[in-house]
Amino acid sequence: MTGPQPSPHLFAAALAATLVLHGCATASMPAPTPPARPDADRTARLEALYRARADSVRMTYHPADAHFMSGMIGHHAQALVMSGFAPENDASPTIQTLCARIINAQKDEIAVMQEWLRDRGLEAPEYHIEDGHLMIHGGAEHAMHMPGMLSPEQIEELRHARGSDFDRLFLAYMIQHHEGAVTMVHELFATNGAAQDDFVFKLASDIQADQGSEIARMQLMLDAMSPSN
Amino acid sequence: MNPSFRLRFAALPCLLALALMAGCASSDTFSFSPPDPDPRVGLEPGFFDAGEAIWNLRMVSTTPPPEEFVGRTNSDLAFTGDYAIQGNYDGIQIWDISDPRGPESVVTYVCPASQSDVSVHENLLFVSGEGLGGRLDCGGEGVQEAVSHERLRGIRIFDISDVRNPEYVANVQTCRGSHTHTVLKHPEDDENVYIYVSGSSSVRPAEELAGCSGLSPDEDPNSALFRIEVIRVPLADPQSAAIVSSPRIFEGLTAPERHGLSPADYxxxxxxxxxxxxxxxxxxxxxxxxxxxxxxxxxxxxxxxxxxxxxxxxxxxxxxxxxxxxxxxxxxxxxxxxxxEEPGPGPTQCHDITVYPAIGLAGGACGGYGLLLDITDPGNPMRLAAVADSNFSYWHSATFSNDGSKILFTDEWGGGGAPKCRYDDPYEWGANAIFTIEEGEMIFKSYYKLPAAQTSLENCVAHNGSLIPIPGRDIMIQGWYQGGISLIDWTDPENPFEIAFHDRGPLLPDRMRSAGSWSVYWYNGLIVNSEIARGLDIFELVPSEVMTQNEIDAANSVTLTQLNSQGQPIFEWPATFALARAYVDQLERWNGLPESRIDWARGRLDAAEGAMGDERGEILDELAGSLEAMAGRAGDPEKVADLVDAVRGLGDEM
Structure with a gap:
């Protein structure tokens, strides 16, 4: 293999020096051939076709898909509440990282699920979190009955836990919560006619894969915390 | 760690150069590293007319998808001869790319099933099916019943002896379908190929496919979880392809939840x-x-x-x-x-496995882990090592360095459908992680993430790519969905940096819709990009301060007859003057030899090329001998040794 090489900084500096010396040497190179592109009529036709197909796909969803999206918004929103406790409740850096990622990932997923529902003329649940209290409006009166949702008592317990007690409780409850999401995916896939839509299938599969991986990781983290630690 | 977005280059020297050179850089192929401000920021949205930024690459052509596949996701690529085979959630698209300025659509085969990731081996084409709507008869009506014997989830096999007339000859059903797959050709087995199936979706009911069980292995030892499937395909009789083993390569996995600090942290x-x-x-x-x-x-x-x-x-x-x-x-x-510690539950699946048969290793991107596997017995891959990382959400795919001393894993955070390259998304999340392989262990070195912030309208995360055979360097082209494509130099595993890119603005101005580079691979001098919504792009490298024409010519001297990126080929360079000159250029760039020796070596190579027969042989022989003598005192003795080998190789051609 190659020997030691300078860092990009030094490399960039060396380049700059070279450029100063030889800057004009290649200025006479011929202009490059522009890329071959499709003509504008054709691309306009294809773009119109894209939009027409996007519209028609919106007409062909299964009620179970809509139920899944609506319920998962409330489900994700509770994960935001749980993860949002971490900074105030003195969670360890590892748990803080985990929580930050859960918040980032699930906020994005909530947004695409809301958009999916609105695109189909359906009511998309809105959520508000104030001082760690979750309010859901519209669409998802059933959110609290989704598998894995924490009871109000469990949420209060987590709200008041601190430090390593919080870490342990958070992991146990988020495993329960994630397992509920995986169950929701299984129920969706077991419904006749559901998840034929690629978008729904991909979102549900991603939730299953991401949260399944996260359950395994959280279980390892929980195992590594001896009760005395 | 500072979670904010970090640029890897010091911009100041370049700004200085810019100021001094103003008025000189009249040709837009003249370029230097890196453009500042980054032209990828703020590109106009558009379908086929989006704003574009390009640096150190030349776009040869961009070709929209056939009407059948408009609005349907283009997926992975495989190559055979002059053809690029592009998967699509609704089937397979085959392009004749012998004229890269005008790729010709020769086959649009409608056969829906996501993701339709494709691989080739000799006259066989393999296609992954995972989605619930995939049918055995390739029909487009989907499969409405939750349990159905008309559903295909697994591998479809086509005979492409006549590539313009693919024939659907067989399929192998699997319990979790096939999200992706990997074709493994064992160097000593010419009668079979093996397919590692990475299924990451839910397990099918036993009523649909006998023997499938989604219970945990404690409850059911035949569980389809915690394993991969290995299919053996007899080349003479692909109809008898079948699952031969289901290795539990995750068993007893107890890796730590993160890899510890990086060298930079220390x-x-x-x-x-x-x-x-x-x-x-x-x-x-x-x-x-x-x-x-x-x-x-x-x-x-x-x-x-x-x-x-x-x-x-x-x-x-x-x-x-x-x-x-x-x-x-x-x-x-x-x-x-x-x-x-008791063994933890570990991952239940792999997303993708990259096999590197030439060195008998595979890299598995499996749930929360990156695995190193011994594949010398194809039916029984054995786990050698595992790494985990609290910054990695979902290990997606792997690429080895050509010499097998390094491995690069990607993290497909958000599954590829989410915008994970925004200015405030952490640099370590949804990135590449680079490891060295030392005595069977993987040692973490650094992260690399696309260094240009993207908008929230652009799905963006690390995705598929391949090495480019620039000799003496580890260069990889990689797709980042709507983040575009990025060319990385990761020769120094602690300091990967970007040397070229192409990017478009968002597909739509008002909402995020999936688009961008699913995968981009180097194939015989072309950089071919499967654009999810916009079709097929073809690029070429252009010389720059970070890459000379000799290095590009040496790369383009490597020829492949087929390519599946998940079955990594080893690159071997034919003896050419470009190869020798590429090493000389690198010795100059990184001060591996004094300037006077560089000029002299170039002069001798020119003289040898201008000479014939014995005279050429003598010049090369003398050059090799002199270089060998000075190697010990050179700044980079190993690269001088590579140069000596290249010069001797030219001499042996005589």
């Missing part, structure tokens, strides 16, 4: 320590302690010695010594705890 800690910071630890991992923690500790040390007033240097040293002892004790306790 350097920063040492610098902080040298500047007088107090280093503490948490669960055995060192960190710089903030003043609010240090102050009371110092006060108590002062009090313990019966002193008063401000703490002295001796007090600080005493505190540091105490903290070092505590960290050592924490580390010992954690090592002991880890030794006693």
């Amino acid at each position: 350097r920063e800690l040492e610098e902080a320590r040298a500047e007088g910071a107090i280093i503490g630890s948490r669960r055995g991992t060192p960190r710089v302690l903030p003043d609010r923690m240090v102050t009371p500790m110092l006060d108590s040390i002062v009090a313990a010695r019966g002193g008063s007033g401000a703490p002295t240097e001796a007090d600080r040293a005493a505190l540091q010594e105490m903290l070092d002892e505590r960290m050592a004790a924490e580390q010992a306790a954690m090592a002991e705890a880890a030794a006693d």
Whole structure:
């Protein structure tokens, strides 16, 4: 293999020096051939076709898909509440990282699920979190009955836990919560006619894969915390 | 760690150069590293007319998808001869790319099933099916019943002896379908190929496919979880392809939840320590302690010695010594705890496996883990090592360096459908992680993430790519969905950096819709990009300060007859003057030989090329001998040795 090489900084500096010396040497190179592109009529036709197909796909969803999206918004929103406790409740850096990622990932997923529902003329649940209290409006009166949702008592317990007690409780409850999401995916896939839509299938599969991986990781983290630690 | 977006280059020297060169750089192929401000920021949205930014690449052509596949996701690529085979959620698209300025659509085969990732081996084409709507008869009506014998989830096999007329000859059903797959050709088995199926979706009911079980292995030893499927395909009789084993390569996985600090982290800690910071630890991992923690500790040390007033240097040293002892004790306790630990549940699947048959290894991107596998017995891959990383959400795919000493894993955070390259998304998340392979272990070195912030309208995360055979360097082209394509130099695993890119603005101006580079691979001098919505792009490298024409010519001297990126080919360079000159260029760029020797070597290579027969042989022989003699004193003796080999190779051609 190659020997030691300078860092990009030094490399960039060396380049700059070279450029100063030889800057004009290649200025006479011929202009490059522009890329071959499709003509504008054709691309306009294809773009119109894209939009027409996007519209028609919106007409062909299964009620179970809509139920899944609506319920998962409330489900994700509770994960935001749980993860949002971490900074105030003195969670360890590892748990803080985990929580930050859960918040980032699930906020994005909530947004695409809301958009999916609105695109189909359906009511998309809105959520508000104030001082760690979750309010859901519209669409998802059933959110609290989704598998894995924490009871109000469990949420209060987590709200008041601190430090390593919080870490342990958070992991146990988020495993329960994630397992509920995986169950929701299984129920969706077991419904006749559901998840034929690629978008729904991909979102549900991603939730299953991401949260399944996260359950395994959280279980390892929980195992590594001896009760005395 | 600072979670904010970090640029890898110091921009200042380039700005300086820009200022001095103003008026000179009239050709847009003249380029230097890196453009500042980054032209990828703020590109106009558009379908086929989006704003574009390009650096150190030339776009040869961009070709929209056939009407059948408009609005349907283009997926992975495989190559055979002059053809690029592009998967699509609704089937397979075959392009004749013999004229890269005008790829010709020769086959649009409608056969829906996501993801339709494709691979080739000789006259066979393999296609992954995972989605619930895939049908055995390729029909487009989907499969409405949750249990159905018309559903295809697994591998479809086509005979492409006549590539313009693919024939659907067989399929192999699997319990979790096939999200992706990997074709493994064992160097000593010419009668079969093996397919590793990475299924990451839910398990099918046993009523649909006998024997499938989604229970945990404790409850059912035949569970389809916690395993991959290995299909053996007899080349003479692909209809008898069948699953031959289901290795549980995850069993007993107890890797730590993160890989520890990077070399850069340790350097920063040492610098902080040298500047007088107090280093503490948490669960055995060192960190710089903030003043609010240090102050009371110092006060108590002062009090313990019966002193008063401000703490002295001796007090600080005493505190540091105490903290070092505590960290050592924490580390010992954690090592002991880890030794006693029961095996954790581990991952239940792999997303993707890259096999590198030439060295007998595979890299598995499996749930929360990156695995190194021994594949010398194709039906029984054995796990050699596993790494996990709290910054990695979902291990997606792997690429080895050509010499097998390094491995690069990607993290497909958000599954590829989410915008994970925004300015405030952490650099370590949804990135590449680079490891060296040392005595069967993987040692973390650094992260690389697309260094240009994208909008929230653009799905963006690390995705598929391949090596480009620039000799003596590890260069990889990689797709980042709507982040575009990025060319990375990761020769130094601790300092990967970008040397070329192409990017478009968002597909739509008002909402995020999936688009961008699913995968981009180098194939015989072309860089071919499967654009999810916009079709097929073809690029070429252009010479720049970071890559010379000789290096490009040497890369383009490598020819492949087929390519599946998940079955990594080993690159071997034919003896050419370009190869020797590429090494000379690199010795010049990185000061591996004195300037006078560079000029002399170039002169001798020119003379040899201009000479014929014995005279050429003599010049090359003399050049090789002289270089060999000076190698020991050179700045980069190993690269001089590579140059000697290249020159001798030219001589042997005589």
